[in-house]
Amino acid sequence: MRTLTILAAAAAVCIAHAGSMAPALAADPLAQVKERETLMKKLGGGMKAVGGFVKNEGPTAADVQAAAAAITEVSTVDPRTVFPEGTAIGVGDSEAKPELWQNWTTAEGYWNDLKPAAEQLTAAAGSGDRAQVARAMQAVGKVCQTCHEDFRLKK
Amino acid sequence: MRAAAPAAARATVRAAVRATLAGAVIAVAGAMALPAAGQDPPAADPSSDDPVARGAYVFAAAGCLGCHTDVKGGGTLLAGGRALETPFGTFHSPNITPHPQHGIGAWSEADFVRAFRDGRRPDGDALFPAFPYGSYTGMTERDLLDLRAYLFSLPAADTPNRPHDLDPPFGWRFLLPVWQWLYLERGPLADDPSQPPEWNRGRYLVDVLGHCGECHTPRSRLGGLDRDAHMAGNRAGPEGEAVPNISPNPERGIGAWSIGDIELFLEIGMMPDGDFAGGSMGEVITNSTSKLTAEDRRAIAVYLKSLPPQP
Numbered sequence: 126m127r128t129l130t131i132l133a134a135a136a137a138v139c140i141a142h143a144g145s146m147a148p149a150l151a152a153d154p155l156a157q158v159k160e161r162e163t164l165m166k167k168l169g170g171g172m173k174a175v176g177g178f179v180k181n182e183g184p185t186a187a188d189v190q191a192a193a194a195a196i197t198e199v200s201t202v203d204p205r206t207v208f209p210e211g212t213a214i215g216v217g218d219s220e221a222k223p224e225l226w227q228n229w230t231t232a233e234g235y236w237n238d239l240k241p242a243a244e245q246l247t248a249a250a251g252s253g254d255r256a257q258v259a260r261a262m263q264a265v266g267k268v269c270q271t272c273h274e275d276f277r278l279k280k
Numbered sequence: 281m282r283a284a285a286p287a288a289a290r291a292t293v294r295a296a297v298r299a300t301l302a303g304a305v306i307a308v309a310g311a312m313a314l315p316a317a318g319q320d321p322p323a324a325d326p327s328s329d330d331p332v333a334r335g336a337y338v339f340a341a342a343g344c345l346g347c348h349t350d351v352k353g354g355g356t357l358l359a360g361g362r363a364l365e366t367p368f369g370t371f372h373s374p375n376i377t378p379h380p381q382h383g384i385g386a387w388s389e390a391d392f393v394r395a396f397r398d399g400r401r402p403d404g405d406a407l408f409p410a411f412p413y414g415s416y417t418g419m420t421e422r423d424l425l426d427l428r429a430y431l432f433s434l435p436a437a438d439t440p441n442r443p444h445d446l447d448p449p450f451g452w453r454f455l456l457p458v459w460q461w462l463y464l465e466r467g468p469l470a471d472d473p474s475q476p477p478e479w480n481r482g483r484y485l486v487d488v489l490g491h492c493g494e495c496h497t498p499r500s501r502l503g504g505l506d507r508d509a510h511m512a513g514n515r516a517g518p519e520g521e522a523v524p525n526i527s528p529n530p531e532r533g534i535g536a537w538s539i540g541d542i543e544l545f546l547e548i549g550m551m552p553d554g555d556f557a558g559g560s561m562g563e564v565i566t567n568s569t570s571k572l573t574a575e576d577r578r579a580i581a582v583y584l585k586s587l588p589p590q591p
Contacts, residue, residue: 165555173554180540263548266556270549274562280522 151209335430369446406456415491418469463504482583512590542581
């Protein structure tokens with residue numbers, strides 16, 4: 126009995142130490158790949174508007190605010206929901222490399238970097254200052270680009 | 281690819297994000313140029329009086345880092361050992377630190393220039409074109425000597441070289457002179473006097489230093505670049521990646537991208553639709569194009585827009 130309790134305690138400590146739990150298996154992999162792509166497209170749509178503002182091609186400061194809000198909203202989705210196990214390349218038209226799950230802590234970290242960067246973008250959008258928005262956009266973009274560089278394979 | 285250097289990669293992003301958020305220097309020229317993300321010491325500077333600083337810039341523009349460092353395996357800077365998968369087999373890049381036995385520390389200036397200009401080792405052996413000297417042959421003498429000065433300023437690593445795993449007949453080094461005879465157009469690349477300096481600079485950055493065609497131009501069965509299909513894309517790029525057409529074809533290429541779209545892409549990886557480049561292009565952006573001056577990124581854009589559209 127005592128051994129069991131100790132084992133259980135040890136297991137609990139291990140989990141706590143891992144700091145993050147690996148994502149669960151996808152219930153419906155095909156649908157979840159689609160869902161992820163929809164979320165990503167939302168991020169892309171947001172960044173497109175921000176880029177348009179920075180390049181002075183039409184979008185207004187209000188558009189940037191809306192885009193920042195959309196990016197912030199997506200960034201609060203649990204990464205385990207965005208990237209369930211079993212949705213790597215080979216499932217539907219997934220472009221997610223298997224390395225994403227092999228290096229889960231890194232991948233999850235990138236995802237979590239989105240929120241603070243998006244909040245800065247919101248602040249910059251409020252100022253309406255193009256240089257400040259450009260800087261915040263670069264910071265958000267760095268997160269997108271780094272994760273894509275490591276974990277996405279364009280097909 | 282940097283996939284498995286989690287801690288380091290992450291620390292870099294974090295630092296870059298913090299630096300940009302803190303609002304480092306910014307030169308908003310035409311509301312566009314963004315501050316360059318962290319550069320390695322010594323600061324790369326194309327207009328410096330110091331050959332080492334100029335060489336650092338050539339090194340970035342030519343994208344030497346990724347191929348000669350086993351980032352995935354946590355390898356030492358430029359000590360080689362990165363596995364490069366190609367249709368001809370797997371290459372293991374050599375150590376190019378100034379180590380006298382394991383690196384290139386014993387190479388004279390003439391030896392160094394010859395490797396790039398003629399694809400030859402000091403002992404006369406031909407080099408495999410997996411080292412893209414088919415592009416680098418066009419480099420100026422000055423850029424080559426600056427590059428050597430920079431490499432020789434870095435720490436030496438005693439990592440031994442690993443032999444390549446190639447399929448015959450591609451593994452036969454003695455056949456390489458035939459390849460060179462067929463495909464090597466020996467440089468340096470002369471400026472085209474009928475074109476403005478910006479275009480010539482762009483061509484030098486794209487076709488010589490950036491060796492963009494090594495991925496974006498399809499290859500013949502012998503591994504030579506198909507120059508009639510310049511930048512037409514390559515379905516079977518390095519590591520099995522599909523490489524897009526970047527000629528100004530409006531549907532299949534980047535004809536619909538503005539100069540500003542291309543500049544922003546080369547700086548932060550963002551495409552006009554808000555998507556971000558990944559894979560090996562992400563690496564090119566991180567190690568190379570994001571470190572260029574805004575003028576150089578513009579020159580690249582101007583040159584790409586001037587190319588004949590490819591189907």
